[in-house]
Structures are given as C-alpha cells and as structure tokens.
Amino acid sequence: MPEDQQEAVHKLFHDPHLPPGDKPLLIARLLDLVSTPLTKQDIAFLSNLRPFFEHAEETGTDLLSPPDDFHHWLAVPLTAPRKEGVAKVGNNTINARATALSRLYAALRHAGLVKYNPVHDLPRRKPDQSDAKLPSPDELHVLLEELGRKREPHALALFLLIYRLGFTAQAVFDLRWDDVDLQANTIRRGQVLSRLPADVRGALLRLRTPDPLLVDPTVRPRRGGETRGRQDAVFPGLHDVDEVREFLYQATRPGKGTAGGAVVPSRLRLAGLRDAQLEGDLTEQARQFGYRDVVAFHKAREGARARLSRLPPPHEEGG
Template sequence: MHPQDERHLKLKRAMQEADLDTVLGVLGHDMRWPLKQLRSNLRLIFASAERDHVNLLHPPEDFVGWLQGPLHETVKGPGTAKANTVVARLSTLSQLYSLLMDEEVIIQHPLRGMTRPPGERKVEKLPPREDIERLLVHAEAEADDPALFAALTLMYRHTFQVAELLTLRWPAFEHNDGTILRRRTICKLDPESYAALDRLLAKAGGPLAHPTGRIFPYENNDALRSRIFQVCRKANLAFVNPAKLRKAGLRDFALTADEAGFIGDEAYALARRLAQQLEIDRKTDTASESITSPSGETDAG
C-alpha cells in the first residue's frame, strides 16, 4: 500500500473510532498548540463521541447540537466550561477538520458556517516593533549561537512556527534564488531572511558543500524558547514568545500567503486582520490607561 493511502486509512479509522491518540500522533505536529493542550481541548469531544457512537469522520445531521454537550462540559459537570475554554475546544476541532480536508480525508468541513461563541475579552499585547528590532540586534551579537538570529528573523519576517523551524534541513533551502520549502508552501525569502540563512550556510560549509543536516541546532521547543528568554534578559526586554513574534510579523509585513506559510489567501487574510486588530486594541488600551488616574478614576480634564 502506498504510504499516503496508509496515512489516509489510518486517519479515517481513527476518526471513526474516536481514537484521539492516533489522530494526534499523525496530525498533532501540524496543529498550533502543544500536544498536551491539544489533548486537553479534544479529550472530552472524542470521549463523548465514543460513548454516544458519534462518527467524527462523517458526523450526523445534529452534530452541531450534539457538540454543545462536550464543548461546555468539565469535571464539575455539564455546562460548566468557561467561554474561552469552549472557544479553544471549538477552534481546535475546527483546525483538525481543516487539516483533514488538506489531507483529502474529508471533502466537507462539518463546522463550516457554525456561529462561534464570543470569548472572554482580554487584550493581548504584541511586542512593539522597536522591541523586536532590539531583540534581533542582541541575538545577532550572540557569537556562541549564530542560529538564533536566523531563527528569530524567519519567525518574525515569514511567520515560521517553531515546529516548522526545528524540522528544516539544508536541502529545503535553495541558495541560488532564496526560496525555501516550508511545511505547506514554497516561500520566497525577503533579503534579510535570505542573508541570515546564507550566513548560517557559510558556517555549514557553503552551498558547494551541499550540507544535509538540520538547519537549526535546538533539540525542541523549550530549548529555543530558553535561548530567546536569555537574550531577552540581556536586552532588558520582557520575554517575546514565538507565537507573539509571529503575530507581530503578520502585523508588520505585507506578505503573500505563501511567504507567510499559509495554504490559502482567506486564512492568511484572517490571521493578518486579527494581528492588526490586536495592535489596535493595544493602542486603545494604552490610551485608556493614560487618561486614568492612579485611583482608577478618569480625569475630568
């Protein structure tokens, strides 16, 4: 059997049998949250599907209604989940179905058109551009870790995910024209990102050496985050986590969907609008704080 056919069969059987372990084993690394969080978000949905004999591969007509039960349930009982928990569970399940469509395991998204519940509003503050530029300057000065500057540059300028970076190997980088084969797209690097990778390639022996190993030396997500944390401390900056760095890139650069690693223009446009809205919310929140006295009362002027 062809490996792709075997993968499809494995995913189909796992969805039909509500086998969350197998589903995450195949697709978990392509999803936006850590595996522990993915399992937490999907566990009750899959457990309820197994109990109620609901086929998650081909959901019944009343699927959306049925879904309200596991979406809103916690260990405290039915209807006790907070709004943000419901949103996280629904978003994770929706992303899972989107990946299954990308894999051509299903042909129709069962949650398309479903009204999403509003989450609890919390202003997420993205790092200002000047803080990111300061971080990059300090990362470039790290002589003992020349890969860090390139990693941060790709995350910021082309919204690379950490998992995507850690699996990159040199054959995916075309030195002649500055393109790189990403997880979902072929990306044309901007001059700054190309230069950062070119310097790393030179340390690996240059293009004529045809290196084949991993581009970045970090063993896992935590190893890279630890290096970012250390450089943030040196730069006297609050920790800039990779997710916020990627969103700041969506805010600051007008990329194409391919350049940002998105399969479709619609998904990319939505992600960019959300990132830009975060900046609007941050500025609004900052302006509100600036006219509020220490007692919490608004100055009358």
C-alpha cells in the same frame, strides 16, 4: 493508506473497551499526525481532540459517520470545560478544538476513511482579545541580538518577517521561495509586494543558502524531513499555522533574551507597527506592512502606538 491500516483505524474508533480519552493518541499515531516522543504541539492537539471522543462515547455517535446535524452536535464538546472550577471555555480554546478536529478529518479523508471533512466550514469564534502589554523596543533589541548570537537563522527570519514586515502567522506559513526575490529585494504576500529591509534579506539569504552544520528546528522528526507538499516553503517543516506560533514561542520563551515573557505573532506584529520607521507616502508604507487598505493600516498603526509596553530588560551590572 494500506487496507490493514485503514482497518486498524476503523477498529480504534469503534472499540467499546478502549477508553475514549485514549483513542486520539492511538488514532493520531496511525495517521502520522503526532511524533515520538510527543511534542508540546502534539500534546495540545490531542488534548483538543479528547472532548469530541468523550462526547461521542456519551451519545453513541460514530465520528466516522457524523450525523446531519453535526455542527449542532459539536456545540457541546467545543464548549465543555475540562478543568474543575472553569465555568466557561474561551473562544481561543473553542477555535483550537475546531482546528484540531478539522485536521483529524482532513487526515481521515486523505486515508479514505471519510468522504468529506464535516468541520471545514464550521464558523470560528472571534478570538479573545488580550490586554497584555507589547514587548518594548529595548526588549526586542535584546532578543534579536540573542537570536543572532545563538545562530538560529530560522527563528531570526521568522521573527523579522513578523516584526519588520508585519507578516501574520498564516502569511509566514504560506510563504514560498517563489514569493521572494533576493536580487530585486522584494517579497510578495497575496497581491501585496513589499521591499526587503537589509536585515530581513540577510536572514532569508542564510535560509536559501543554509549552513550544512545547522539543522532546521522547524522540521519534525515524524516526517523524516520536510512536510509533504511544502518543499518550496520558506519554512518547510511547519505542518500548520499553530506550529508557527509554537516555534516562535519556544524561540523567545523566558531565558531566551526576553524580560516579560515569550513573544507571540500577534503582539510582535503590533510591536512592529508601533516601531516601524517607514518611508514613502502612506500607500507605500501600508504596502510595506502588507496592507492594501491605507485607512486600515493607519487605524492599526495608531492602535498599536496607543498600546502599553512591557518594561525593558534590566541592564547587567557594569554594563
């Protein structure tokens, strides 16, 4: 980062006249962490940063020179409720705040404004477990047809990787074209090699040989195209794992073919475990869904099959 930009960011951190709630946006713009106009992901990112700037103002802490007991200091802004009447912040919110702050420090380190990321080794909380019902097979069938009709190959490929092969949001984000062999019909995640079902192969083939009339909706305008260092990624425009979740949510939100609400990766993956008609012995079935441990795969599948499903979408009259 040029010295004048470094100086501008430094001044924003230490400006005593600037309200702490305004600092995250101005700093994030200088660090190219948000777009114009702001996306929903950007707004959530900034919201998760504000408690840290507000607590820094209250305690006289310089975030560019975090104290030695910084993890202890973080306990307050990580758990502070931001809405009236809310007594406790959930673990998912705490983790989202920690991830946002770590992302900010990574950008500050890249810009030469801090020497290290003091949050990268901060332990995360166990995610809150939801008892929400899984989408039904009929509902997912309607959604798949809708995605196909609307010519949304990126959304369809992401959906199928999770539903048919059990990809996690992290595995989707990490997936590179070097991991995909469209001739051998295989796909690799870590040390696990899986066969490509025909529908997943077809969706990936469309991404590999894109229609010039289609625009990748995962590419954010603030980057002018692909994110740096992700040119070989299957979804090069996704900046982080949270954007995988947001992209799937936007593609499957109500009105996009779902009957009971948008689909999120964790529940779509469980629905895939519930619905999968896998061939071969248990070891081969486990590897097909990304598991190296057969026992863990068996337990996960039985747990998914025990979950309740949402009601199927209503049929149209005359259908």
